[in-house]
Every structure is written in structure tokens, then in C-alpha cells.
Amino acid sequence: MNTGLKMRMLDKIKESLLEDISYKDISADAIIDEDRMARADLIAKEEGIVCGLEVFYQAFKILDEGAKFTCSHKDGDRVYKGDKIGIVECKAQAMLLAERTGLNFLQRMSGIASMTRYMVDALGDESVSLADTRKTAPGLRVFDKYSVEVGGGKNHRFNLSDMVMLKDNHIGVAGGIRQAVEKTRKKVSFSKKIEVEVESLDQVREALDVGCDIIMLDNMSIDQIRKAVDLIGGQALIEVSGNIGPDKIGDYRGLGIDIISCGALTHSVKALDISLKNMEII
Template sequence: MLNWILVDEIIYNGLKEDINNFDITTDILIDKESKSLAHMLAKEEGVIAGLNVAQRVFEILDKDVNVKINVKEGDKVSKGTVIAQIEGSTKAILNGERLALNLIQRMSGIATISRKYRDIVKDIPVRIVDTRKTTPGLRILEKYAVRVGGCYNHRYNLSEAVLIKDNHIKAIGGIKKAIDKIKNNLSHTIKVEVEVESIEGLKEAIEAGADIVMLDNMNLEDMRKAVEIGRGKVILEASGGITIEELVETAKTGVDVISVGALTHSVKALDISLIIGKIIHF
């Protein structure tokens, strides 16, 4: 599900950034009565996410533009697939083309890599989750794309959940002190996650009452030890630069969750183009 109030705000900001006062090229060249039929084409194989967002771009520019979507969110498409057709004002199509493509390309790239991660560990009982390493201003869309691809979301922002990280622990003077202070000032409905770098830190976090423990940059041997100690007591999350090549072995340690910043922070956009194929009226 998407919060369309927030999505519309992203689109309006994107249009203001791209068009500013007016589209000098389109406004001079294209008559306001001109209508066209265009199609959106996948130029490589991948998982589609964000068609509904791209559609909204054109609807905001002109409510009479008709977007026919040919595939479903989360569908894997092949090169050459026409994923949507756009019919209506030529000016609106050209005004919105770049923003619509930027968003759907980015979101589909995230969905594609998320599907790849999911499929690699589909037979192992582990969740692959994203992080807050998202493009500023686009987090709601990028985390949505992760879910479309089949992975899961970590906390949305700093207000949503507690995660006591190494710098918090250093600043306050220890894991137990941090957890005690958090729990004394926190609603009972919110879980407490703590980042640790050692087995000793894990034991301290468990004893202090953590609900979730993030194993930061631990090697596989220590992760296995952590699972033996923490199983049934806390949720265990592996984190820290885990590559796709390391995914299976990390999952086999028995951790519950693996967080992967690469799902959003270093994604290649899926190659999608928009082509005007027919002038309906000029």
C-alpha cells in the first residue's frame, strides 16, 4: 500500500524541479490540442514496480490522459514488453515523460534486485530486509519497491522503532545503561533493537532485555555461536555489507533476518523507455 498524499507530494516536487515555470521546448513546438498515443517499453528483463506512480504523474498533469497498464506490479517482464500505453494530450505526455520514467526505472531496479535476493534464499527460513539507505525524498517509493520485489522493510524512519547503535552505546556508556534508559521512557508496545559487534555484547543485550539484536559485521562462526545463544530469546539480525555472494551462507547460520542496504542504495535503474508512436490529432 502507498500513502498517496505523500506520493503526490513527491510527484509535485519532481514536476516543479523539472518544469519550473514551463517546458520551453514542448510549449513552443506542440499545439495544446495535440493528442498522441505512446507506449512504455521495457528494454531489458526485470521486475516492474511503480506503474501506478508513473500513471499518477500523467493524471496530475492532465486528468483526461488515459493510461492502460498491461502488466501487474511485481511481474517479471522480458525485453521488448510493452508495459503501458498512454493516450491523451501530447504536451502532458512530454511534460511528464522524464519524471514518470525516473520513478518507474528506479523502483523497478529496486524490485528486480529484491526479487533476486529473495529467490536465492527462498528455501531458507530467513527474511531479507532493507535499511534507511534510501534516496532522500523517495523512501516511501523505494521501500514499496522492495516489498513488490518480495523482500521486507526494516523501520521506516527514526520515529518508528528503537535501534540502539554503536554510537548511542558509546555516547551513553554501555549496552545495559542504554537499554535501561530506553525501557524506562518507552511505551510497552515498541520493541527494542540493539546493535552489537561481539558475542559478549550479544549476551549483555539479552540480559538487559533487548527484543532484537543486530549482529554487526560478525563472521559466520560468530553468527552461528550467536544463534546458539540467542535462539528463542531474541530475534537475530545479521547486518554489515553482506553481499549477494555471501547471502546463502549467512542465511544458513540460522539468523532470523538479514538486512541489506544494497537493495536501495546502489541499484541500477531498469531500462524503460517511452515512445510516442501515433499522433491522434494535431
């Protein structure tokens, strides 16, 4: 994880800790002296791709600068049920305060990375990029998109200023694809790519006529996609989107498309079961 990314995440980790610590942990405070140290094991309870280990560690380090995390895995590694991923050592009160926050991030991020890796493998086509969307949890986009990359996917737009994407509502308000693209070119820098969402072969032709960089085929059947690929003929990158889940993604192998964007990578993720166990005072 690079330094810039880590810095962007730290404030969010602190915010999440504050959700649990409005004043103090009355349970931990009642039974553990402030200066006592503790050790605990981070254990995988099911198979998957681990992701967010540095985020997990920072939750403890924010509360105890002397916290240590000895880890036998790195982000992107596959773990199996029963694997000891690492050992946390820090002040006992800090461990109990940070445990849930650290695990919440780690479990969600690992769930996203695991789903992404599963779908990349199920697609089985290295010529096609599996991309995320902006359908991320509010406030957690930096974590969600990092997790997709760890799982082997690609990041689509991080925010609305990254590139132009003209979807059905933009096109409807502008009066059509040509009008939308022409208005955009008058106001947006030449350095920004223009992507247009289309729902029919007639719209594919319109997008080609105005020279779009990327054409998104939205909710098209496999047969329609094949026809669109032939029609585009390499004149633009081809993105496919719309209700593409792990059970269907293999159907898109070998079609000649460039990108599959999939909201399911982040909007309905199942957390990977990971626990902090065997806590002991040292």
C-alpha cells in the first residue's frame, strides 16, 4: 500500500473508531488496568483472499503507538480456514477498543478482494478487464476500490471528474448522443476521454459517428453484444455492463470486448470471516 493511499485511509479509520469510542470502553475499563499489554491471534475462519492488513493494523496503532502486528501474509494472498494470519501485540484496552473496527475493515475488504478474484478466474479471459463502479459504500470508496485491485480487478472512475461518462439521463436531457457529445467537447478538456452508454445497435452507430473513446453496451444480450463488437470493429473500446454476476460472467469470455464493469464487486459484498482470537495478557 503506497503512502498516499495510507494517508487517505487514516482519517476514515479514526472516524470509525470514534463511532465506538464516544468516551471510553466501559467494559474494558472495568476489568483491565490501563498499562496491561495483550497478545491475540488473527485467524481466518474461511477460505478467501485477504486484504486490508495495513488498515487492520492502523486501527490498533492509532490507539497505541507501540502496537505491533507480526504478519505471515500480505494483501492478495489466499488464506484457508484455520490459518493464523498474524499476531497483534498492544495495550490490552487498545486491543479491545480497536478489535471491531479493525475487523470490520479487514472482513469487508477481504470479501471484496475474494469476490473479485473469483470473478476474474470465472471470466478466464486476460484480454478483458474486470472493473468496479461507483457503487461503493458511502465513505469507503478508497477502501473498496483498493480491494478490487488487490483481487485482480481494475478501477473505473474514482469520481465524476476522472472522465466523461454520458449515460441515459445525460443523453435524454441533451436531446441525443450527438448533442450530448458535442456539448461536452465544447466544455471539457481534450485530455478527458468520453464514454457513452448505449442500449441498442442504432445508438452504437450514433456513438461511432461522433467518435467516442469508449462505448458501454448496457444490458445487451450476448447476441446483441456480438453484433455490436462487429459494428464497432476496433474504432472504440468496448465496455459491457448490467447485472453481470459471478454466475454469468463466463458467458462473456471471448466476445472481443475490452471491459466488464460490475457493481456487484462492491455493492453487495459478503464479508470474509476473520476473527481475533486467543487474547491473553502478557
